[in-house]
Amino acid sequence: MRANGLIAVIFGAVLLTTAAPATAQQQRDPFNGQFGALEIAPTPADAVRLARLMGDTLNSLQPQRPGVQDVYLLSVSFWGDPVFEREAVQAEEILRPHLGADGRSIxxxxxxxxxxxxxxxxPDNFAAAIGYIGATMDPNEDLFVLFFTTHGQxxxxxxxxxxxxxxxxxxxxxxxxxxxQANIQNRVVIVSACFSGSFIGPLMTDNTVIMTAAAPDRSSFGCQPQNNWTFFGDAYFxxxxxxxxxxxxxxxxxxxxxxxxxREQNLSPxxxxxxxxxxxxxxxLRQAERNAH
Structure with missing residues (x-):
């Protein structure tokens, strides 16, 4: 079996969830329920470039301003098809000025x-971005806005x-x-993916606004690679x-x-x-919108 095929098989096992006992699940999950990745190392030159890109990205964030509500924005494409990068970039271009997040957007x-x-x-960079933003923002007066787009299971x-x-x-x-862990309390989380309603329950707090492209048991639509947006991204942003x-x-x-x-395209359910x-x-969130306008 080719390496890519083997990794795909292992990855499927990592994401498998069943009603089996916890011990059986742990045997199938090399990460033991933690957030991890199977990764093929890039070439040394590419690794240097990737590290510099991430370092420059974090270093570009402006500091928090005491006494002022700052908004920190993180927009993420988690899947390599072009539609997801287009959506993450365009959503950031809309949200950044809308929320006054210039200089505080990744x-x-x-x-x-x-x-x-x-x-x-x-996963490392995503965790680093959340950790860096959490260490930079004031947990009481600032707002964190996260958008990510990908396929969902x-x-x-x-x-x-x-x-x-x-x-x-x-x-x-x-x-x-x-x-x-990052002590990010005030947050808006927007998820564009199939079955993304599953994110609502674990994130529900009085300090949180959550929007998802689909119910926990439903697919979302429009994620063909050639598209500029998914249905949700186009309609919402x-x-x-x-x-x-x-x-x-x-x-x-x-x-x-x-x-x-x-309805027009006979997509069901x-x-x-x-x-x-x-x-x-x-x-x-409404305060941030007022401040930006």
Missing amino acids: ILSAGGQGTRAYAAAT SDGVAAIREHNRVFAGLRPAHLSTMLS NRSVRENGDMIGSFDRAKRLIAQWE PSNPQIYVGQRGAAM
Whole structure:
């Protein structure tokens, strides 16, 4: 079996979830439930370039300003198809001015087409970005906004794949743990992936707003590699936030647009995007929108 094929088989086992006893699950999971990756090392020259990209990305973040609400934005493409990088980049371009996050915004990408322009969206880099932002922002007065786009699995895992080099999966519990470890309290989390509603339960707090492209048991649509957006990204960022401004209010408009497109294209069952709005999280988000405008 070729190396890539073997890794794909192992990766499938890593992400497998069943009702089997915990000991059996641990035997199938080399990471023992932790956030990890199967990774083929890049060439030395590429490794240097990837390290510099990530270092430059983190070093570009401006410091927190005491007494001022700052917004830190992280936009991530976790899968190497071009549609996901396009979506992460365009979403960042819309959210950064909308939230006044100039100088406090990061893009990570599993790659698109052509020369790499952004730091890699590996588990290490994702954790480093969250950790660096958490250490920079004030947990009481600042807001963290996370958007990521990828394929999703029916067990709630957000898949990570960088052109047959990196294989991993982000579970809702992984993200919840990382945000807690980084002491990031006020947060908006937006997930564009199939079955992404699975992220709502583990992240629900009064300080959190969560939006997902699909219910926990539903696929989302529009992720063909040649597209500029997925259905959710197009409806929410491109046609609602860009035009309406209010991020929470834009969700309902985007949901109606998605339902219309699904009916027109006979896509079933409908994706049924989900939202959870914590009271303090909503207040922090609306304050950021007012400050930026």
